[in-house]
Every structure is written in structure tokens, then in C-alpha cells.
Amino acid sequence: MEMFQNILFGFSVALSIQNLLYCFLGCLLGTLIGVLPGIGPLATIAMLTPITFSLPPVGALIMLAGIYYGAQYGGSTTAILVNLPGETSAVVTCIDGYQMARQGRAGPALGIAAIGSFFAGTLCTLIIALFGPSIAELALEFGPAEYFSLMLMGLVTAAMLAQGDMSKSLAMVIVGLLLGMVGTDVNSGWRRFSFDIAELGDGIGFVVLAVGVFALGEIVANLGSAEKRTIFTSKVGALFPSKDDLRRSSGPILRGTLLGAFFGVLPGTGPSVASFSSYMVEKKVAKDPSRFGHGAIEGVAGPESANNADAQCKFIPMLTLGIPASGTMALMLGALMIHGIAPGPTVMTQKPDLFWGLIASMWVGNLMLVLLNLPLIGLWVSLLKVPYRMLFPAIIVFSSIGIFSINNSPFELYLAALFGLVGFVWMKFGCPPAPMLLGFVLGPMMEENLRRALLLSRGDPMVFVTQPISLGFLIATVLIAVTMLLPALRKRRGAITD
Amino acid sequence: MKTELRSNKDVWAGLMFFGTGAGAMWIARAYPLGTALNMGPGYFPMLLSGLLILVGLYIMLRGLRRSEAIEGSWSIRALILLPLSIVGFGVLMRHAGFVPALVALVLISAAAGREFKFKEALLLSFYLCVLSVAVFIWGLGLPYPLINKF
Numbered sequence: 001m002e003m004f005q006n007i008l009f010g011f012s013v014a015l016s017i018q019n020l021l022y023c024f025l026g027c028l029l030g031t032l033i034g035v036l037p038g039i040g041p042l043a044t045i046a047m048l049t050p051i052t053f054s055l056p057p058v059g060a061l062i063m064l065a066g067i068y069y070g071a072q073y074g075g076s077t078t079a080i081l082v083n084l085p086g087e088t089s090a091v092v093t094c095i096d097g098y099q100m101a102r103q104g105r106a107g108p109a110l111g112i113a114a115i116g117s118f119f120a121g122t123l124c125t126l127i128i129a130l131f132g133p134s135i136a137e138l139a140l141e142f143g144p145a146e147y148f149s150l151m152l153m154g155l156v157t158a159a160m161l162a163q164g165d166m167s168k169s170l171a172m173v174i175v176g177l178l179l180g181m182v183g184t185d186v187n188s189g190w191r192r193f194s195f196d197i198a199e200l201g202d203g204i205g206f207v208v209l210a211v212g213v214f215a216l217g218e219i220v221a222n223l224g225s226a227e228k229r230t231i232f233t234s235k236v237g238a239l240f241p242s243k244d245d246l247r248r249s250s251g252p253i254l255r256g257t258l259l260g261a262f263f264g265v266l267p268g269t270g271p272s273v274a275s276f277s278s279y280m281v282e283k284k285v286a287k288d289p290s291r292f293g294h295g296a297i298e299g300v301a302g303p304e305s306a307n308n309a310d311a312q313c314k315f316i317p318m319l320t321l322g323i324p325a326s327g328t329m330a331l332m333l334g335a336l337m338i339h340g341i342a343p344g345p346t347v348m349t350q351k352p353d354l355f356w357g358l359i360a361s362m363w364v365g366n367l368m369l370v371l372l373n374l375p376l377i378g379l380w381v382s383l384l385k386v387p388y389r390m391l392f393p394a395i396i397v398f399s400s401i402g403i404f405s406i407n408n409s410p411f412e413l414y415l416a417a418l419f420g421l422v423g424f425v426w427m428k429f430g431c432p433p434a435p436m437l438l439g440f441v442l443g444p445m446m447e448e449n450l451r452r453a454l455l456l457s458r459g460d461p462m463v464f465v466t467q468p469i470s471l472g473f474l475i476a477t478v479l480i481a482v483t484m485l486l487p488a489l490r491k492r493r494g495a496i497t498d
Numbered sequence: 499m500k501t502e503l504r505s506n507k508d509v510w511a512g513l514m515f516f517g518t519g520a521g522a523m524w525i526a527r528a529y530p531l532g533t534a535l536n537m538g539p540g541y542f543p544m545l546l547s548g549l550l551i552l553v554g555l556y557i558m559l560r561g562l563r564r565s566e567a568i569e570g571s572w573s574i575r576a577l578i579l580l581p582l583s584i585v586g587f588g589v590l591m592r593h594a595g596f597v598p599a600l601v602a603l604v605l606i607s608a609a610a611g612r613e614f615k616f617k618e619a620l621l622l623s624f625y626l627c628v629l630s631v632a633v634f635i636w637g638l639g640l641p642y643p644l645i646n647k648f
Binding site: 193 | 507508510511514515518519522525526529530533534535536537538539541542543546547549550553554556557560566568571572573575576577580581582583584585587588589591592600603604607608610611612613614618619622623626630634638640641
């Protein structure tokens with residue numbers, strides 16, 4: 001019963017005129033920029049984060065969450081209409097979604113993506129409300145050793161499951177951890193890696209790093225390659241899927257949601273893992289697997305539900321443990337800290353309006369995407385016709401103003417330009433930048449917990465193994481690492497991601 | 499598959515990580531290490547840079563055996579003009595005001611593209627100026643002068 005009271009309380013927060021407006025603005029902006037090619041959800045959130053600094057914390061988080069799933073949704077729209085995945089998880093949607101669009105069934109493909117996402121969003125809102133409090137309660141028992149092992153597990157899984165090269169992802173995690181060290185050490189007052197630059201005393205701003213690497217770096221990379229975009233939609237057609245479509249999709253949507261929710265709570269796994277596995281499952285259980293790749297609606301419904309469920313459930317570790325499970329959650333966590341809220345299990349009890357309001361607003365936001373964005377698809381399509389040479393200066397303008405407004409100083413801009421260059425080099429060398437961001441946000445927390453754990457154990461490193469919960473996390477870490485390194489699985493993983 | 503050393507993705511990536519790790523270690527050698535019981539400011543950075551050096555070496559050696567080539571061009575034009583436009587925006591924001599900084603930002607960054615048309619970029623800078631002033635100055639109330647008085 002308490003759960004329903006909590007949810008009701010959440011809705012009373014989320015349905016206030018002000019927060020409804022923030023939610024709507026977030027969804028709209030997120031979709032708008034998510035639709036634009038060459039800029040994914042991570043870059044979108046990074047770019048728009050400074051705008052939310054002036055809002056009250058609850059409103060800011062609601063708007064950021066709206067941007068998050070709006071961008072995700074925008075990514076699948078471009079995947080279906082232009083065969084251009086807005087981000088890695090939409091790659092799967094491209095396979096059958098674009099084929100459907102070519103057969104003149106873009107409408108039902110977009111419709112089922114929205115319906116599947118909405119269903120996944122609804123179920124996951126319930127899952128968070130149901131399990132969130134007990135996880136937070138458990139987490140209250142965690143000491144520094146448990147936290148350190150948990151973060152280690154998150155970082156290792158992030159490196160192992162990231163798209164692309166495992167060892168490079170691992171190296172990027174370490175680079176991120178090192179970048180997190182920049183600035184004044186809270187314990188000793190030493191200024192580390194600050195090169196005697198006064199502005200670096202407070203460390204590198206996460207917005208600066210994220211915008212530099214994800215927005216600017218991507219633009220440089222895009223300008224290097226020739227533009228190729230063919231829009232295949234003179235007509236989107238009726239949006240609502242037929243009865244037959246719905247019947248075919250109900251199974252995939254349910255299975256996709258459950259898969260996505262499972263992968264969602266696992267720290268480190270990106271939404272692409274969820275959507276890829278959903279696609280594989282649907283292909284396995286289908287009566288006629290040969291239809292896949294030629295416009296099977298199941299191939300859109302399953303993965304789209306899975307990646308939305310994953311996106312939503314990523315909030316569980318972030319809100320209850322204070323541990324970001326993905327690059328985007330690392331950004332959210334950073335935003336939370338900028339608003340002066342210490343992330344961790346106490347958020348739920350000390351800021352119940354934030355916790356429950358945010359959860360309720362996710363459901364509201366998903367509904368908005370269905371009711372408001374779907375009819376606007378014509379507008380999004382026309383946006384796609386704007387050539388990139390007009391779009392990227394606009395992205396740069398908004399990024400630059402956003403970065404400048406953080407401290408009203410040009411220093412952050414210089415730093416962002418530098419990270420743009422670095423991010424471009426990383427991309428060229430095939431080093432995925434998302435694990436770096438995770439390491440960057442977790443770096444200072446990890447050091448602090450390691451220090452405290454060792455202090456409490458009088459310098460004995462065995463403390464991580466003798467504490468049962470900590471040992472559990474470490475065993476899980478080793479298991480994940482070993483399974484991912486097994487040659488057989490490695491080959492299969494390659495086959496899926498290629 | 500043998501790849502030429504010059505365009506060997508993994509060798510370069512490994513070298514970069516090795517260099518980053520070595521550089522970080524060299525800087526961090528000045529910070530007190532402390533002991534495990536009482537970690538100094540140098541403890542964690544030393545640990546991390548040591549790990550990075552090892553992973554970097556591994557990637558480099560693996561790349562010598564087998565690696566992919568770096569794809570695509572380096573787009574030197576964008577590589578120079580884009581960061582320049584952002585740095586220029588920072589300088590002009592301080593000395594010339596919001597509008598001149600924006601115009602310069604749009605023109606220089608647009609010039610980084612392959613199909614740059616001056617008239618089009620000028621028009622774009624006009625629209626973006628109007629939009630940005632409306633949203634950021636009037637809408638969000640950011641305290642920047644539109645044009646500085648000299």
C-alpha cells in the first residue's frame with residue numbers, strides 16, 4: 001500500500017503545472033535534437049544540461065530525464081526513416097524498421113516503436129517503485145568496501161560490454177578515472193594535475209568534458225566523412241499499426257521489456273546490449289525467422305521496448321546507490337551534484353519529492369511522447385531535410401553558449417575545444433569515449449571509498465574479500481570478465497555487434 | 499592481416515595510452531604516496547597510471563601482430579577551424595559582446611564544412627543570433643551585453 005501512496009505522491013509532484021511544462025520541454029527538445037543526425041542522446045544531454053542549472057532541482061532532473069528519453073525516441077525515428085541510427089542501440093531498429101519504411105509502412109513502424117516504448121516505460125515505472133526502496137534500504141548497510149567493489153564491478157562490466165574493443169574500453173575507463181583526479185584533493189589539499197592553472201583547481205567540469213568529446217568531437221568526425229542521407233519518406237502513412245501488427249508485436253514487446261529491465265539494472269551494460277539481445281531472442285522464437293531483415297514488425301517492437309526499458313531501469317542504480325550505470329546516467333549524476341544533492345541511498349528519504357516525482361514524470365513523459373510527438377512526426381521529417389552544413393554551426397552555437405554560461409568565463413570553452421580534438425583522436429583510434437565518462441564521474445568516489453575502506457581495516461587490503469557483500473560484487477566482477485573473455489562467447493559477441 | 503605502421507590503429511592507440519599513463523605518473527611522482535593505511539594524494543593516481551601503462555603496452559603489442567587501419571581522412575580543415583571558432587567565441591565574449599562573438603562563431607565554424615557558402619553562412623548567423631538572443635538573453639536572462647561599448 002505504501003508503494004501506491006508513494007506513487008500518488010510522485011504524481012502530485014510531476015503533475016504540477018511547472019513540472020509538466022519542464023517535462024514537456026524536455027521531451028520536445030530531446031526529440032528535436034535526437035532526430036538531428038550526427039548527435040546522439042549523450043551529446044544532447046551534455047549540451048542542454050547548462051540550461052537546467054537555473055531551474056529548481058526537481059524541475060531540472062525532470063527536464064533532463066525528458067531530454068533523455070526524448071533523444072532516445074528521436075534516435076529510433078531517424079533509424080526507421082533514414083536508416084541512420086541516432087545511437088548504437090538504434091542500430092537494430094534500422095535493420096527491420098528501415099525495411100518497413102521502404103515498403104511504405106513507416107507509420108506502423110514508428111507507431112509500434114512508440115507503443116512498445118510506452119508499455120516498457122509503464123512497466124519499468126512500476127518496477128522502480130516496487131524495488132527501489134528495498135534496494136536503497138539494503139544500500140544503507142553498505143560501507144566503503146562494498147561501495148568500492150560495486151563501482152569496480154560497474155566499471156569492469158562497462159569496459160567488457162561496451163561496443164568495440166575491450167582492452168581499449170578498459171584503458172578509456174582508466175583515462176576517465178585519471179581525469180577525475182584533476183583538481184584539489186579533498187583530503188590533503190594537494191592540487192593534482194592542474195598545471196598551475198587556477199581554473200583547474202575545482203577539477204574539470206563534466207559538461208565541458210562531455211560536450212567537448214561527444215558533441216564537438218563528433219562534429220569534427222562527421223565533417224571528415226562525406227554526407228550521405230537519403231530520406232525515404234514522401235509519405236509516413238497511417239501511424240496506428242493494424243490489428244495483425246499488434247497481435248504480432250505483443251509478445252516481442254513483453255519479452256523485450258523484461259530483457260531490457262534485466263540489463264537495465266546491471267551497471268555498465270549499454271542499451272545496445274538490451275536491444276541486440278531482444279532482436280536475437282525474437283529471431284530465435286519466430287516461426288519464420290527469414291522474415292527478419294525484410295521488414296518484420298517484431299524486429300522493431302522487441303528492441304525498441306528493450307532499449308526503453310533499459311534506459312528507464314538505468315535510473316535504479318543511479319537513484320538508489322548513487323552509481324551511474326551508463327554514460328548518460330553519469331551526466332545525470334553530475335547534474336544532481338551540481339544542484340547540491342549528494343547521490344546515494346539517502347536521496348529517497350531526504351528528497352522524496354525528487355525521487356518519486358522523477359519516477360512519476362517518466363511515465364508522464366512517455367505518455368507525452370506518444371500523444372504529442374507522434375503527431376509531430378511530419379515536423380521531425382522536415383527537420384531531417386535541413387542539410388548538415390546548416391545544422392552543425394547551430395549545434396556549436398548552443399554548445400558554446402551553454403559552456404560559457406557555466407562560469408561566465410571563456411576558460412571552459414578553451415578546455416572544451418581541447419577535448420573536442422582529443423575526442424576526435426579517440427574516435428579515430430577506435431577508443432569508445434562512453435566508458436571514459438563513467439570513470440570520470442566515479443573516479444573521486446572510488447578513491448574516497450578505497451581510502452576509507454583501507455583506513456577502517458588498518459591498511460589491510462583483505463577487507464574487500466572478507467566482507468560478504470563486497471566479496472559478492474568482486475566474484476560477480478570476475479565472473480563477468482571471465483565469461484566475456486571466453487573465446488566462444490567472444491566470437492558470438494562479435495557476430496552480434498558486427 | 500598486416501597493416502602499415504603509419505596507419506595502425508592499435509599501435510597508435512596503445513602508444514597514446516602508454517604516453518598518457520607515463521605522463522600522469524611523471525607528474526604524480528611529486529605527490530606524497532602515503533601508505534595503504536593512510537593513502538596520500540599520490541596513491542590512487544600512481545596506481546591508475548601504472549595500470550594505464552600496462553594496458554597501453556598490451557594494446558600496442560597486440561597491434562604489432564594484428565590490427566585494423568585508421569579509416570577516413572583527418573579533415574585538417576575542420577580540425578583547425580572548429581576549435582578556433584570556439585576559442586574565438588570565448589575571446590570575443592569577453593571583449594566584444596554577445597552578438598559579434600556569435601557571428602564570428604557561426605562564420606568560422608561554418609567555414610569548417612566542405613560545402614561552405616559565405617552568403618548562406620551569413621544568413622544562418624543572422625537567424626541564430628536572433629534565436630539565441632531571444633532564448634538566452636531575453637528568455638533565460640543571461641547577463642551578457644549584446645555589444646560592448648568601446
